[in-house]
Amino acid sequence: MRIATWNVNSVNARLPTVLAWLEAAQPDVVCFQEIKCVDEKFPREPIEALGYNIETHGQKTYNGVAILSKLPMSVERRGLPGDDTDEQARYIEALIEAPRPVRVGGLYLPNGNPIATEKFAYKLAWFERLRRHATDLLTLEESFVLCGDYNVIPMPEDAKNPTAWTGDALFQPESRAAFRALKYLGLADAHEIGNEPAGTYTFWDYQAGAWQRDHGIRIDFHLLSPQAADRFQSIETHRDARDMEKPSDHVPVVIDLAD
DNA sequence: ATGGTAGACCTTCTA
Numbered sequence: 001m002r003i004a005t006w007n008v009n010s011v012n013a014r015l016p017t018v019l020a021w022l023e024a025a026q027p028d029v030v031c032f033q034e035i036k037c038v039d040e041k042f043p044r045e046p047i048e049a050l051g052y053n054i055e056t057h058g059q060k061t062y063n064g065v066a067i068l069s070k071l072p073m074s075v076e077r078r079g080l081p082g083d084d085t086d087e088q089a090r091y092i093e094a095l096i097e098a099p100r101p102v103r104v105g106g107l108y109l110p111n112g113n114p115i116a117t118e119k120f121a122y123k124l125a126w127f128e129r130l131r132r133h134a135t136d137l138l139t140l141e142e143s144f145v146l147c148g149d150y151n152v153i154p155m156p157e158d159a160k161n162p163t164a165w166t167g168d169a170l171f172q173p174e175s176r177a178a179f180r181a182l183k184y185l186g187l188a189d190a191h192e193i194g195n196e197p198a199g200t201y202t203f204w205d206y207q208a209g210a211w212q213r214d215h216g217i218r219i220d221f222h223l224l225s226p227q228a229a230d231r232f233q234s235i236e237t238h239r240d241a242r243d244m245e246k247p248s249d250h251v252p253v254v255i256d257l258a259d
Numbered sequence: 260a261t262g263g264t265a266g267a268c269c270t271t272c273t274a
Contacts, residue, residue: 009274010266034274036267061267062274111274151274205274206264249265249274 001071001102001257002026005147005220006241007033007203007250011066015043017244022050025238027254028070029096031106033149035064042066059089065106065148072097080107082129090126100143100259102228105133107148112169120169123151127178134185134223143228143257146187149220149250152179154189157198158218170219183223190222190255194235203250204242211242222255231257 004027008014011032022030030052035042039058047054052068057078067073073094080091093105107130112123130146137144153171156162165171183189191200201216210216224232233256241251 013266034266062272113274208263210263246265 001028001096001098001259002254003029003031003102003104003145003147003222003257004252004254005031005033005106005149005222006252007108007149007220007248009034009248009250010036012037012041012043014246014248015046017241017246017248019046019050020244021238021241021252022047022052025252025254029102029104030068031092031104031147032066032068033064033106033108035066036061037064055092055094057089057092063089063108065089065092065108067092067094067104067106069094069096076103080126080129081133083125086126098259100231102257103137103140103142103144105137105144105146105148107146107150109149109151111151112172112175115167115169115172120172123169124174124178127175127182131178131182131185134182134187138185138225141227142225143231144225145222145228145255145257147220147222147253150179151219152176153217153219154179158201160199160201160215160217164215165217170217186226187223188226188229188232190224190232190235190253191218193224193229193232194255196235196237200237201239202237202253206249220250220253222253228257233258
């Protein structure tokens with residue numbers, strides 16, 4: 001089963017690019033982040049025409065996540081548990097139906113900038129809610145994948161110029177500690193078990209020629225439960241997508257699990 | 260010293 005994550009930065013602005021990539025990469029399951037539209041504005045027809053079932057958790061203007069699947073799926077939740085007052089659409093989870101099913105959670109973790117504001121507190125609180133939810137999922141002892149835009153630079157080697165990020169929410173010690181607390185519940189980062197080389201980035205800012213200078217960071221991950229890690233086969237980071245027409249500032253990351 | 264770009268949408272916010 002091929003499972004992709006991609007922060008598309010508006011699915012409607014990116015539609016031709018998204019369709020071209022789906023046709024070329026042929027993922028079975030795709031988690032989109034920052035679809036930036038309400039459910040009714042999601043471009044269902046052209047994506048369904050490629051053979052995908054679609055589940056969305058949209059929001060006007062900002063955020064918004066979706067799961068596409070060529071296999072049958074059932075939505076388990078829209079929104080992350082732990083705060084009923086949270087109105088931001090950043091999490092969707094589905095069970096992918098297959099002889100060996102996989103639970104897939106697609107997430108768009110808050111950016112958290114600027115760090116001296118409530119936005120950073122929201123980021124850390126969201127991280128803690130995700131950690132608690134992952135703790136609950138682990139008790140099921142099943143294959144699951146939590147993938148998406150984690151908005152965290154885990155280690156200095158995950159940035160071309162780590163010192164450029166010292167004042168940024170993505171590289172704060174608290175953000176990195178929150179990511180470790182999640183991962184060290186017993187999850188595997190596909191980037192690590194797939195032995196991807198240092199310098200495998202997933203995001204380059206639109207500004208200041210970041211792409212041309214390879215001023216990138218790795219912030220889009222697949223975290224795997226032990227049962228999913230046992231099925232892990234390979235990982236590909238689709239760097240070429242950053243050179244497409246009207247690119248997203250993120251590129252897709254794709255993993256293969258044994259069926 | 261604090262730019263530079265992109266998207267939604269209406270003027271500024273978010274990233």
